[in-house]
Amino acid sequence: MTLHVENPGRSAVAAVIGLGSMGFGMAQALKRAGLAVVGYDVAPAAVARFIAEGGRGASTLGEAVRDADIVVSVVVNAVQTEAVLFGPEGIASVMKPGAVFISSATMDPAIARDLAQRVEALGFHYLDAPISGGAAKAAKGELTIMASGSARAFAAARPALDAMAAKVYELGDAAGTGAAFKMINQLLAGVHIAAACEAISFAAKQDLNLEKVYEVITASAGNSWMFENRIPHVLAGDYTPLSAIEIFVKDLGIVQDMARAERYPVPLVAAALQMYLAASGAGMGRDDDSSLARLYAQLSGAQLPGTIKA
Structure with a gap:
């Protein structure tokens, strides 16, 4: 299965939420692989840095994900992940139909399963995809990703997974296993x-x-x-x-x-x-x-x- 986009001639659009030491490198790897990348962070300086490196920046979560086929969330924990999705400025109400949400935060597997159910009930895909490897490997696109989710979620996320990781372990068809x-x-x-x-x-x-x-x-x-x-x-x-x-x-x-x-x-x-x-x-x-x-x-x-x- 391939990623569906409205215009097959254009690159997939990826939004990276969280431009810290890991997220910034992941955004760079995505951009280097040819994806159109929009970066967002609560710290404006991080967004400015990404723009200075040739990326596109967004000043709000909604702006970042509105046109994104793939949303890569690189926040710290489950609380922040839930806030990104369902908080006051949560993206669940503005994501593109059929988009995939790639969750890279480390969290309790039970919480990952709950978030996946809520996201998928809205018609989006959810890939439970925690990461390992450190900032240097993130910047090189050489992370290890421990992922689980539906076949459709994997297919939709594939361009980003290929760009960000040296190894992608496909660990099952249900969120929580990767966590x-x-x-x-x-x-x-x-x-x-x-x-x-x-x-x-x-x-x-x-x-x-x-x-x-x-x-x-x-x-x-x-x-x-x-x-x-x-x-x-x-x-x-x-x-x-x-x-x-x-x-x-x-x-x-x-x-x-x-x-x-x-x-x-x-x-x-x-x-x-x-x-x-x-x-x-x-x-x-x-x-x-x-x-x-x-x-x-x-x-x-x-x-x-x-x-x-x-």
Whole structure:
């Protein structure tokens, strides 16, 4: 099945809602693939930046989606996703007939199913499509997308999926499955970051050469993708938020809520969540999630690069 457009000679129009670190890169990838892209963000500066890079900007949600065949929502959570769709300026009343709404926010699978039912009842398509890969891969169009939805939703979304992702996993015909896969990923990611930060700070407490620790561990069985990716931030003393502490406060909180509903124990998640909460409470919530290493250092007196020795 192919995407239906009124004029087969024109490019599909895609609206990207949310031009943060991920959404901006995704909008760039869509534009590079030849789609006509309109960007919207609550921060006017983000829209201005997209316009400066050759994209089209919109000042309201309605303006952004009115002519869009594909709407890519890259907001933070389920609450924001619902507001985009059904809030006071919600797009559900102005979307183009037959358009597909691609939801990339991380959320509880039950909420994804509810949103999909409400969107599809209005005659639109809904693709549950959380993402993984980070801002750099978003900008290159090399994300991993964990998607579920109807065959018609996949067909309508295909031009955008092909542009944004190196891997698109088609995980079922019902919304919620993609969200569930993403939560398993976030469980592992959050725990692995906490473990990596605990390890590197423990190494610092022992006055080990941290550059050499990184070299040895990344060549050894104790390595993980998160250790390899996040510990360079610690070594550089640079906690610029590529993925913030608050993301895992939210996501591990969702995992814990899901597990509690299933009467399933998640002790590693619980321990990691407490560290993210502590880092947030210490004023690091908007900093990079590798800031957990700083928290460990503060608690233990370990000396990390870029910190002032007491």
